[in-house]
Amino acid sequence: MLFDNFPRIKLMDCETPLQRLYNYGSFTGLDTLYIKRDDFMELGMGGNKIRSLEFWLGEAKKEGCDVVLVAGLPPSNLCRLTAAACARLSLECHIIHNASPDLHSSVKTGNPLLNSLLGAKIIYCGDVDEYKRHDFTVDYKKELEKEGKKPYIVGDPVLGAMGYVCAAHELVSQCEREHIDLKHIFLSASAGPTETGFLFGLCMAAQNIKLHLVSVEYDRVFFLSIMEDIFTKLSQSLNVLPSLKPSDVIVFHDEYLGEGYGKPTSQSIQSVKNLAMNEGIFIETTYNAKVFAALEDLAFKGDIGKDEAVCIYHTGGTAALFGQGEYFKQQ
Numbered sequence: 001m002l003f004d005n006f007p008r009i010k011l012m013d014c015e016t017p018l019q020r021l022y023n024y025g026s027f028t029g030l031d032t033l034y035i036k037r038d039d040f041m042e043l044g045m046g047g048n049k050i051r052s053l054e055f056w057l058g059e060a061k062k063e064g065c066d067v068v069l070v071a072g073l074p075p076s077n078l079c080r081l082t083a084a085a086c087a088r089l090s091l092e093c094h095i096i097h098n099a100s101p102d103l104h105s106s107v108k109t110g111n112p113l114l115n116s117l118l119g120a121k122i123i124y125c126g127d128v129d130e131y132k133r134h135d136f137t138v139d140y141k142k143e144l145e146k147e148g149k150k151p152y153i154v155g156d157p158v159l160g161a162m163g164y165v166c167a168a169h170e171l172v173s174q175c176e177r178e179h180i181d182l183k184h185i186f187l188s189a190s191a192g193p194t195e196t197g198f199l200f201g202l203c204m205a206a207q208n209i210k211l212h213l214v215s216v217e218y219d220r221v222f223f224l225s226i227m228e229d230i231f232t233k234l235s236q237s238l239n240v241l242p243s244l245k246p247s248d249v250i251v252f253h254d255e256y257l258g259e260g261y262g263k264p265t266s267q268s269i270q271s272v273k274n275l276a277m278n279e280g281i282f283i284e285t286t287y288n289a290k291v292f293a294a295l296e297d298l299a300f301k302g303d304i305g306k307d308e309a310v311c312i313y314h315t316g317g318t319a320a321l322f323g324q325g326e327y328f329k330q331q
């Protein structure tokens with residue numbers, strides 16, 4: 001089968017729910033709106049990185065590693081979910097934050113709080129960019145090796161993407177079972193693995209579905225070049241050439257990015273509230289809120305047909321919302 005050559009550790013007990021949004025659907029004027037709940041998983045409060053960790057930690061276990069290294073900013077969902085998966089698998093987890101330790105606030109919240117509860121070791125490499133953080137992480141790994149440890153760094157984009165090839169197949173089969181003729185899927189576009197894996201799975205499934213990627217980080221040219229690179233490598237690793245091309249499937253939106261990664265827009269802040277007030281479902285501001293803002297705008301403008309079935313992909317990360325209260329102060 002597709003993933004036979006890739007060791008995988010199961011971290012999810014079942015499919016994530018595909019749920020109809022009746023109230024938010026009427027709010028946006030869409031007759032059939034669904035949400036795919038990857039925020040709804042049993043481990044570590046869930047989120048998209050769990051699907052990638054099945055492959056990353058599968059490789060770590062196969063290589064006989066005993067320490068897992070993960071790098072990110074303090075609010076990172078990847079760091080929290082890696083720590084949670086390591087807790088379950090009895091692996092040591094070291095988190096490298098490109099930040100300085102916050103000596104002023106003694107009360108932790110959001111993902112940093114969860115990281116400490118999960119027992120991960122936290123290392124700060126100072127306020128540097130992600131490239132310097134990567135160099136630091138590689139040096140740190142060498143230090144551990146000198147001590148006789150076997151460390152593994154999570155994050156390989158091609159392995160990570162495999163988790164979302166599976167997610168696309170899961171969603172397509174849910175739609176088939178429930179006789180949903182999906183026309184549009186909305187998903188955030190950030191570092192690439194999640195989106196490319198999902199795209200790859202959709203291209204394999206060869207259905208008439210548009211994948212709307214809403215940028216929360218990079219511009220079109222840069223993002224599409226990352227995606228093309230991961231797509232090609234994925235195709236080689238899996239030895240599959242999907243029947244559809246990415247350009248048959250993708251609609252890329254960078255007009256909802258605002259001032260950049262992590263910076264909310266007034267519409268995205270409003271979308272957090274719209275979803276909460278209509279459905280009792282929470283999203284954070286870095287990723288999902290901008291996707292909901294895009295959906296609202298396109299639906300209001302009539303760019304999405306009222307009678308076309310739409311699914312918005314909730315990638316999780318809700319724990320980060322507790323560190324985003326400042327954006328709602330005046331509200």
Ligand SMILES: *Cc1c(COP(=O)(O)O)cnc(C)c1O
Binds near residue numbers: 188189
């Ligand atoms: C990391 C993350 C994403 C983006 O995934 P990438 O594969 O890094 O692009 C989207 N949503 C949430 C909640 C995340 O934590």
